[in-house]
Amino acid sequence: MGTQEKCEANHPALSPLIFLERAAKSCGDHTSVIYGHLRFTWLQTFSRCRRLASALLYLNIHAGDVVSSVAPNIPAMYEMHFGVPMAGAVLNTLNIRLNAQTMASLLKHSGSKLVFADYQYLPLVHEAISRLSSEVSKLPMVIVIKDQLGQDECTSYAELDYETLLERGNPFFPFYIPSDEWETISLNYTSGTTSQPKGVLYHHRGAYMNSLMHIMMWRMKDFPVFLWTVPMFHCNGWCFTWAVAAQGGTNVCLRNVTAKNVFDFIVRHKVEYLCGAPVLLNMLASAPASEVKPLPSPVHVLTGGAPPPPPILSRMEELGFDITHAYGLTETYGCALYCKWKQEWNNLLHEKRSAFKARQGIATLAVTEAEVMDSSTMSRVPQDGKTIGEVMVRGYAVMKGYLNNEKATRDAFRGGWFHTGDLGVMHPDGYIQLKDRSKDIIISGGENISSIEIEAVLYSHPQVLEAAVVARPDEHWGETPCAFIHLTREVSPESIIAYCRERLPHFMAPRSVVFGELPKTATGKIQKYVLRERAKALGASPRAAKGKSRL
Numbered sequence: 348m349g350t351q352e353k354c355e356a357n358h359p360a361l362s363p364l365i366f367l368e369r370a371a372k373s374c375g376d377h378t379s380v381i382y383g384h385l386r387f388t389w390l391q392t393f394s395r396c397r398r399l400a401s402a403l404l405y406l407n408i409h410a411g412d413v414v415s416s417v418a419p420n421i422p423a424m425y426e427m428h429f430g431v432p433m434a435g436a437v438l439n440t441l442n443i444r445l446n447a448q449t450m451a452s453l454l455k456h457s458g459s460k461l462v463f464a465d466y467q468y469l470p471l472v473h474e475a476i477s478r479l480s481s482e483v484s485k486l487p488m489v490i491v492i493k494d495q496l497g498q499d500e501c502t503s504y505a506e507l508d509y510e511t512l513l514e515r516g517n518p519f520f521p522f523y524i525p526s527d528e529w530e531t532i533s534l535n536y537t538s539g540t541t542s543q544p545k546g547v548l549y550h551h552r553g554a555y556m557n558s559l560m561h562i563m564m565w566r567m568k569d570f571p572v573f574l575w576t577v578p579m580f581h582c583n584g585w586c587f588t589w590a591v592a593a594q595g596g597t598n599v600c601l602r603n604v605t606a607k608n609v610f611d612f613i614v615r616h617k618v619e620y621l622c623g624a625p626v627l628l629n630m631l632a633s634a635p636a637s638e639v640k641p642l643p644s645p646v647h648v649l650t651g652g653a654p655p656p657p658p659i660l661s662r663m664e665e666l667g668f669d670i671t672h673a674y675g676l677t678e679t680y681g682c683a684l685y686c687k688w689k690q691e692w693n694n695l696l697h698e699k700r701s702a703f704k705a706r707q708g709i710a711t712l713a714v715t716e717a718e719v720m721d722s723s724t725m726s727r728v729p730q731d732g733k734t735i736g737e738v739m740v741r742g743y744a745v746m747k748g749y750l751n752n753e754k755a756t757r758d759a760f761r762g763g764w765f766h767t768g769d770l771g772v773m774h775p776d777g778y779i780q781l782k783d784r785s786k787d788i789i790i791s792g793g794e795n796i797s798s799i800e801i802e803a804v805l806y807s808h809p810q811v812l813e814a815a816v817v818a819r820p821d822e823h824w825g826e827t828p829c830a831f832i833h834l835t836r837e838v839s840p841e842s843i844i845a846y847c848r849e850r851l852p853h854f855m856a857p858r859s860v861v862f863g864e865l866p867k868t869a870t871g872k873i874q875k876y877v878l879r880e881r882a883k884a885l886g887a888s889p890r891a892a893k894g895k896s897r898l
């Protein structure tokens with residue numbers, strides 16, 4: 348075969364930055380971004396991102412520097428996904444719902460040099476930076492993003508603003524493309540559901556692969572109209588920031604995600620695609636009739652981030668949404684598994700279809716392997732849909748590692764697999780189903796009880812808006828399930844328990860029920876560790892009356 352060598356002609360670095368230039372060339376006049384009355388074309392977005400990249404160099408931001416943003420889904424936030432890495436810098440999108448203390452510690456941990464702050468979140472950023480002032484020698488510079496719709500024109504800011512910065516930039520800037528696809532494109536912090544958020548480093552290659560994966564696995568058409576309901580700050584909008592550009596699509600930006608806004612925008616902009624955690628689905632499925640609008644054409648919804656209860660999937664399908672379920676972590680660029688739909692499931696009854704759809708699925712095209720393994724022996728569990736093991740993946744869209752945390756990185760990659768910390772089973776058809784996070788599984792009398800299965804039953808109760816089940820210490824069984832429920836209308840705890848006992852093996856039904864609103868993380872996930880503390884504070888549930896069996 349002779350000797351062949353990798354060269355620029357046959358082996359350029361994979362990077363999603365090329366999607367933008369391509370969109371500008373192939374569909375430059377097509378609408379790239381919509382926000383209120385604002386409209387941009389792909390040519391304009393390309394030139395604005397080049398301006399941003401060149402202006403960053405002017406501000407002394409260089410290759411490898413971290414640039415943070417604190418902003419909702421607005422055009423500037425979209426542009427940063429290209430403009431910041433086009434300067435060779437690393438984009439760090441921070442969750443807008445963090446408190447000032449956590450934000451300060453993440454800014455410190457990331458070594459951020461500059462923060463783009465949306466005007467609404469500027470006070471939060473100021474507070475975070477003031478907390479940082481005693482801890483770091485050089486504080487990050489702040490650039491304010493004024494309301495791009497011009498509603499805050501009267502307010503004056505001490506900081507330089509985003510649009511003025513762009514005006515100083517060069518629209519023809521010869522932007523940076525990495526020579527090595529392993530270079531870092533972004534830094535994303537995990538949601539902090541189980542512990543302190545960890546800083547996850549993404550490479551250009553993974554971002555490129557996962558973007559193309561979504562287009563293929565979700566069968567995104569050319570020029571898709573995509574509504575931004577998933578936060579761009581979460582895993583770079585699950586990589587759709589880059590994927591929409593690859594398809595020359597239209598990004599419909601939305602500052603406040605409410606059911607009314609989502610239905611209005613779907614109708615107004617003929618939205619075809621949107622993503623979100625089950626909490627978004629729940630919001631749409633339980634919206635008052637006055638806010639719900641009939642869908643003008645099919646709307647494809649990709650959901651993930653937490654287990655979607657089958658009853659919510661059913662309700663969404665009744666409204667006409669076409670739901671695809673995916674699973675993943677910040678460490679896997681968002682999605683690592685897709686519940687790839689099989690034609691033969693179309694003919695099943697609604698309930699059965701939703702049960703299939705609630706399974707997490709098979710490896711995406713950007714993940715080479717996904718398995719359920721015994722983490723102590725690193726052997727695969729039997730494909731029986733029953734034996735529980737840890738979900739592990741390896742592939743192109745797995746993080747580089749955690750920032751400044753070699754131990755956690757080594758732990759996460761031990762044995763040549765990425766350990767997700769989630770427990771699941773492998774079904775005979777090769778589909779993975781999650782049972783719990785390893786920290787959430789309830790062990791009662793030596794048996795594993797999946798809180799996800801109990802929650803699925805609770806969500807089918809007509810008066811349950813949200814539910815989460817955690818372990819409560821038990822004098823006899825060690826732990827028993829305790830359900831925390833947010834109701835739509837008053838019902839008794841006994842009737843909830845009876846409802847579960849009719850649908851689950853007796854030992855799986857909750858022994859205790861607590862009503863009230865559920866605590867959530869900044870990404871909208873239910874904070875089970877808070878509920879576990881509350882369940883613990885209830886004290887050990889007393890021994891059941893003598894002679895009462897669990898079965």
Ligand SMILES: Nc1ncnc2c1ncn2[C@@H]1O[C@H](COP(=O)(O)OP(=O)(O)OP(=O)(O)O)[C@@H](O)[C@H]1O
Pocket residue numbers: 537538539540541542543544545650651652653654655672673674675676677678707767768769781784870872
């Ligand atoms: N489709 C899904 N079904 C069930 N659980 C899911 C699904 N998608 C994601 N998850 C859960 O979300 C987790 C990944 O969440 P993310 O990366 O946002 O941070 P986190 O794990 O919640 O936070 P931290 O790692 O800081 O505790 C997965 O490990 C899994 O437990």
